[in-house]
Amino acid sequence: MEKRKSVIHWFRKGLRIHDNPALIAAIDAVQKNKDYVLRPIYILDPEWTQFWRMSANKWRFLHQSLVQLDENLKTLNTRLYVIRGTPKEEFPRLFKEWNVTLMTFEAEIEPFNQRRDALVKVNADKCNVKLEEFHSHTIYNPYYVLQSNNNEVIMRYQSFVSLVERINVQPALEITDKHKMKLEHRPPKDTKEKANASCYDLPELNELPMDESTLGPNKFPGGENEALDRMEKMLSRKEWICDFEKPKTSPNSIEPSTTVLSPYFSFGCLSSRLFYHKLKAILSKKEKHTQPPVSLMGQLMWREFYYAAAAAGPNFDKMVGNKICRQIPWKFDQELLDAWAHGKTGYPFIDAIMRQLRTEGWIHHLARHAVACFLTRGDLWISWEQGQHVFEELLLDADWALNAGNWMWLSASAFFYQYFRVYSPVAFGKKTDPFGNYIRKYCPELKEYPSQFIYEPWKATVGEQRRFHCEIGKDYPKRIVIHEVAQDLNKGRMKRAYDVHNGRRDEGEPSEKVFVKEETHKPLKIEIKQEDSD
Numbered sequence: 465m466e467k468r469k470s471v472i473h474w475f476r477k478g479l480r481i482h483d484n485p486a487l488i489a490a491i492d493a494v495q496k497n498k499d500y501v502l503r504p505i506y507i508l509d510p511e512w513t514q515f516w517r518m519s520a521n522k523w524r525f526l527h528q529s530l531v532q533l534d535e536n537l538k539t540l541n542t543r544l545y546v547i548r549g550t551p552k553e554e555f556p557r558l559f560k561e562w563n564v565t566l567m568t569f570e571a572e573i574e575p576f577n578q579r580r581d582a583l584v585k586v587n588a589d590k591c592n593v594k595l596e597e598f599h600s601h602t603i604y605n606p607y608y609v610l611q612s613n614n615n616e617v618i619m620r621y622q623s624f625v626s627l628v629e630r631i632n633v634q635p636a637l638e639i640t641d642k643h644k645m646k647l648e649h650r651p652p653k654d655t656k657e658k659a660n661a662s663c664y665d666l667p668e669l670n671e672l673p674m675d676e677s678t679l680g681p682n683k684f685p686g687g688e689n690e691a692l693d694r695m696e697k698m699l700s701r702k703e704w705i706c707d708f709e710k711p712k713t714s715p716n717s718i719e720p721s722t723t724v725l726s727p728y729f730s731f732g733c734l735s736s737r738l739f740y741h742k743l744k745a746i747l748s749k750k751e752k753h754t755q756p757p758v759s760l761m762g763q764l765m766w767r768e769f770y771y772a773a774a775a776a777g778p779n780f781d782k783m784v785g786n787k788i789c790r791q792i793p794w795k796f797d798q799e800l801l802d803a804w805a806h807g808k809t810g811y812p813f814i815d816a817i818m819r820q821l822r823t824e825g826w827i828h829h830l831a832r833h834a835v836a837c838f839l840t841r842g843d844l845w846i847s848w849e850q851g852q853h854v855f856e857e858l859l860l861d862a863d864w865a866l867n868a869g870n871w872m873w874l875s876a877s878a879f880f881y882q883y884f885r886v887y888s889p890v891a892f893g894k895k896t897d898p899f900g901n902y903i904r905k906y907c908p909e910l911k912e913y914p915s916q917f918i919y920e921p922w923k924a925t926v927g928e929q930r931r932f933h934c935e936i937g938k939d940y941p942k943r944i945v946i947h948e949v950a951q952d953l954n955k956g957r958m959k960r961a962y963d964v965h966n967g968r969r970d971e972g973e974p975s976e977k978v979f980v981k982e983e984t985h986k987p988l989k990i991e992i993k994q995e996d997s998d
């Protein structure tokens with residue numbers, strides 16, 4: 465056993481050195497004692513994927529983030545120790561071997577992470593290791609917000625904003641030269657390292673449990689430096705920031721019309737508190753700027769809002785056992801779900817979005833609205849939980865609280881109740897991309913279709929389809945559902961579910977069949993309304 469005492473900082477999310485209170489607490493503890501050494505760790509836990517779905521794109525993002533984290537730690541004269549194994553098996557060994565006295569980390573609200581932490585605590589207690597956790601993944605401690613509302617979930621965004629406006633946000637913590645480790649605080653090799661000097665080194669990409677053949681283009685590389693650069697680039701567009709209105713951004717522009725900071729917040733490569741203060745500084749210099757919920761600050765507050773709601777209970781990502789979620793009798797259909805998840809619904813706008821998600825790992829918020837509505841109450845009548853699982857795997861920014869919260873919203877299961885406002889899988893995309901450039905990019909088989917047909921290729925005659933080199937049903941799928949019929953049926957189903965929820969009638973399911981393998985009738989003309997969106 466090592467004679468000197470070790471302090472561990474455990475990186476989980478929060479893959480950054482800037483504004484990282486748990487890391488700074490660990491550094492402070494070490495610097496106060498000349499006999500202490502610092503060991504920043506990351507655990508590559510083989511059991512993690514039992515709880516959290518990970519696409520290859522997401523593994524690559526994580527890998528890139530770890531590489532940058534290690535580089536940044538080296539500027540502080542320390543490094544990242546990558547531990548391979550489960551926390552419950554590795555910590556008892558590490559606590560003893562490294563003579564650990566203190567471990568700091570960022571708090572996490574996800575139930576599976578909390579179960580893991582409860583076990584770690586048992587081990588820590590046995591080994592007399594003090595644990596210190598810090599709420600730095602969000603601007604506000606979600607438990608504090610919840611407590612400030614008498615432990616009641618805040619269901620309305622405006623009430624949330626009014627409540628948190630009264631909470632003082634501490635400045636972001638700077639990491640400076642004074643946090644650099646002196647030689648005396650560098651740990652010696654432990655027995656495992658003596659046997660294998662590289663045992664705690666970063667993994668190679670191919671060590672990660674991923675299928676490299678499914679990697680898409682590296683459009684949003686992971687890492688703290690990438691995050692800070694991206695943030696600064698966004699913040700330099702001051703006019704754009706002050707005029708930002710989310711509903712006016714485009715779901716189907718080829719280049720993103722919003723910041724794409726979400727993957728960096730999700731992995732904690734970027735501190736939301738730092739962004740908040742920088743944003744505030746810019747807004748304070750401008751007399752006129754947009755306001756929540758549509759402003760950029762408003763977007764950050766949506767993140768906080770869902771965190772505060774999710775902190776209230778462990779079943780936030782489920783329908784059953786979730787107090788705030790309306791119980792809607794969704795149906796399960798693997799074939800329809802697969803068609804949706806792989807961009808083969810026959811609706812080019814929906815398919816383009818799902819293909820962008822699968823290849824690039826990020827889609828615009830309103831694009832998420834469109835596909836989430838389509839899967840659930842709009843068209844396919846499949847549970848939001850299924851959609852949530854697909855997003856969890858494919859989104860670089862997948863986040864337990866935000867994913868579940870937004871899925872509940874879109875499926876009108878919680879927070880939002882105007883289920884009769886349904887997105888059209890045809891008209892919605894046309895508003896911002898009438899020529900269909902976005903569809904042409906992600907569904908290239910349709911690229912020769914003129915704009916007249918690009919959103920509704922089934923309307924072209926077979927002769928025209930051949931001329932456009934893409935026959936519907938052969939080169940591109942027939943539509944799996946007739947939206948005009950499905951949305952009416954589903955509005956009826958939603959009404960019944962709401963009535964049951966409100967205690968007005970018994971449960972009962974209509975027997976109509978809407979899913980089609982063959983198109984049988986002409987689409988009706990329908991009125992399209994967009995939901996009140998954030």
Ligand code: FAD
Binds near residue numbers: 726730768833836867
């Ligand atoms: P910007 O518009 O630039 O906003 C800045 C930041 O504000 C974002 O990075 C994000 O952290 C936060 N934010 C913006 N909109 C929301 C929102 N509606 N809810 C919560 N936070 C928001 N976001 C995730 O980060 N992870 C998810 O798993 C996730 N799942 C979603 C599932 C569905 C069905 C829907 C409709 C939305 C989901 N969102 C999720 C919210 C939102 O779509 C993304 O945060 C946003 O599109 C990210 O892009 P951006 O960084 O360019 O956002």
